[in-house]
Amino acid sequence: xxxxxxxxxxxxxxxxxxxxxxxxxxxxxxxxxxxxxxxxxxxxxxxxxxxxxxxxxxxxxxxxxxxxxxxxxxxxxxxxxxxxxxxxxxxxxxxxxxxxxxxxxxxxxxxxxxxxxxxxxxxxxxxxxxxxxxxxxxxxxxxxxxxxxxxxxxxxxxxxxxxxxxxxxxxxxxxxxxxxxxxxxxxxxxxxxxxxxxxxxxxxxxxxxxxxxxxxxxxxxxxxxxxxxxxxxxxxxxxxxxxxxxxxxxxxxxxxxxxxxxxxxxxxxxxxxxxxxxxxxxxxxxxxxxxxxxxxxxxxxxxxxxxxxxxxxxxxxxxxxxxxxxxxxxxxxxxxxxxxxxxxxxxxxxxxxxxxxxxxxxxxxxxx
Numbered sequence: 195x196x197x198x199x200x201x202x203x204x205x206x207x208x209x210x211x212x213x214x215x216x217x218x219x220x221x222x223x224x225x226x227x228x229x230x231x232x233x234x235x236x237x238x239x240x241x242x243x244x245x246x247x248x249x250x251x252x253x254x255x256x257x258x259x260x261x262x263x264x265x266x267x268x269x270x271x272x273x274x275x276x277x278x279x280x281x282x283x284x285x286x287x288x289x290x291x292x293x294x295x296x297x298x299x300x301x302x303x304x305x306x307x308x309x310x311x312x313x314x315x316x317x318x319x320x321x322x323x324x325x326x327x328x329x330x331x332x333x334x335x336x337x338x339x340x341x342x343x344x345x346x347x348x349x350x351x352x353x354x355x356x357x358x359x360x361x362x363x364x365x366x367x368x369x370x371x372x373x374x375x376x377x378x379x380x381x382x383x384x385x386x387x388x389x390x391x392x393x394x395x396x397x398x399x400x401x402x403x404x405x406x407x408x409x410x411x412x413x414x415x416x417x418x419x420x421x422x423x424x425x426x427x428x429x430x431x432x433x434x435x436x437x438x439x440x441x442x443x444x445x446x447x448x449x450x451x452x453x454x455x456x457x458x459x460x461x462x463x464x465x466x467x468x469x470x471x472x473x474x475x476x477x478x479x480x481x482x483x484x485x486x487x488x489x490x491x492x493x494x495x496x497x498x499x500x501x502x503x504x505x506x507x508x509x510x511x512x513x514x515x516x517x518x519x520x521x522x523x524x525x526x527x528x529x530x531x532x533x534x535x536x537x538x539x540x541x542x543x544x545x546x547x548x549x550x551x552x553x554x555x556x557x558x559x560x561x562x
Contacts, residue, residue, distance in 0.1 A: 235375050242333060243377060248350040250332050252373050254358040255381040259476025263315075265381060266355045267393035270311045271404035273353075279308045280353065281402040288317030293327050294339035297346040300331075309351035318359045318366050325372040328356075332376070383473045388456040390417060390449065410449040415486040416478070420455045421447050422489045423462055426520050431492075433506050433513035440503035443494050462524055465532055481531035488523045492516065 230238070243250040253262045270282050285299050303310050321327070331337045335348040356373060359366050367374070381387065390410040396403040410417045421444040429437035450458070459478045465471050491497045499505060506516050 232375070239333070239375050240377050246350075247333055247335055248348060249353045250356070250376055251354070252356045252358055252376050252378040253381065254367065254378055255360065255383075257383070257472050257474060258360045259474035260381045260383045261387070261475045262357050262381060263313075264393065264475070265379070266313050266357060267404055268389075268391060268406065269355070270313075270353075271393045271406040273311065274404055275406060280311050281306070281308050282313065282404055283310050283402070284313045284315060286315050286317070287320070287324075289319040289321060291321055293323070293330070293337055294341050294344075296327065296331070297337050297339040297344050300337070300346045301344065304346075309349070309353070311353045312355065314354060314356045316357060316359055316366075316370070318361050320366060320369060324370060328370075329372050383475050385453040385456040388452045388475075390414070390452060390455070412445050412447065412449070415482040416455070416459075417449045418444060418489060419482040419485040420450055420458055422485070422492070422520070423458045423524070424450055424454075426517070426524070427458070429517065431517040431520055433503075433516065438507075440507060442503075444489075445493075445495060463528055463531060477531050481527055484527035484530050485523070488527065492520060492523075 253265055255262055267282070270280065273280050281303075283303060285296075287296065300312075316324075327337070331346075331348060332354060337346045337348075338344070339346075356376070358370065358373060358378075361367070392407040392414065394405050394407055395401040396405050407414070412418055412421065425431065425439075425442055425444075425447075430439040430442045432438055449455070456473075459481065460473050463473070463477050463481050492501050494502055501516055501519065503516070507513065509515070
């Protein structure tokens with residue numbers, strides 16, 4: 195092999211006109227080439243990331259709270275569980291980021307023998323040159339800090355996961371035109387995607403090694419909450435009802451199937467004021483984190499004496515206390531989990547105090 199030929203540049207034609215003779219066209223001073231369609235561009239980038247540049251995947255979702263971060267952590271955790279020598283790295287990319295700051299962040303991991311799995315957390319507001327910067331990094335494979343002349347070269351061993359943010363009318367996702375051409379995994383919050391698997395960092399504060407908790411334990415907030423919700427729905431706490439079960443114990447119960455757990459969480463966190471509102475894993479998680487500490491008070495082993503089944507069934511006239519208390523706890527924690535900025539103002543609005551007061555006056559509203 196001739197080393198000089200190996201170092202020679204290649205000429206690649208990515209477009210052309212029907213019945214165009216290449217050699218004759220090159221004799222002219224101008225060559226009219228039509229742009230590639232979006233489908234061809236996606237296929238070309240999919241091939242490039244698979245064979246030449248290095249694995250790259252965008253992770254998007256229909257709404258906030260659909261588990262994008264959790265999905266990325268689980269994917270990297272699965273790689274590590276298979277024995278891949280790869281380290282998790284989280285890199286933020288937001289409004290104030292530049293090619294220089296990105297080079298500085300990525301260069302910290304140069305010289306490390308293991309491959310890197312970069313989780314690029316993209317903010318809702320992106321810099322003006324975001325598409326150019328990401329194209330140079332992910333496809334060209336070279337990013338330059340113009341201020342210091344430092345250069346970062348992407349390694350083919352490294353994997354990049356780009357977390358695409360949700361914003362009003364998908365403005366950020368639309369602005370990331372380059373990312374729309376990359377291989378993309380679009381997530382939904384439904385029973386098919388619900389899972390008990392929990393990614394846990396083994397080595398805080400470095401947080402490079404991820405362990406996947408595959409077996410659902412009753413001590414996990416989500417499993418513990420789902421067990422109580424199922425028992426409540428089956429009226430196991432109603433001493434005067436036919437479903438009463440004084441021997442029921444969450445610590446000895448088996449976790450429901452993921453699909454059933456999803457339906458229970460969906461039912462007990464549904465916003466009645468907004469029928470048809472899409473479920474959210476973020477709401478599920480917040481709800482379960484609120485519920486577990488309060489459900490511990492009803493635990494047959496660790497709870498309050500007054501709420502233990504043996505005591506309740508001997509209290510005349512208070513047979514339904516445990517069931518009523520559980521209903522109150524669920525309603526309270528649901529209220530905490532669903533509290534959020536009103537939908538019309540989720541993404542903010544620029545205005546003065548005077549205009550706010552004028553709008554209130556015009557709408558007939560006053561100060562609370």
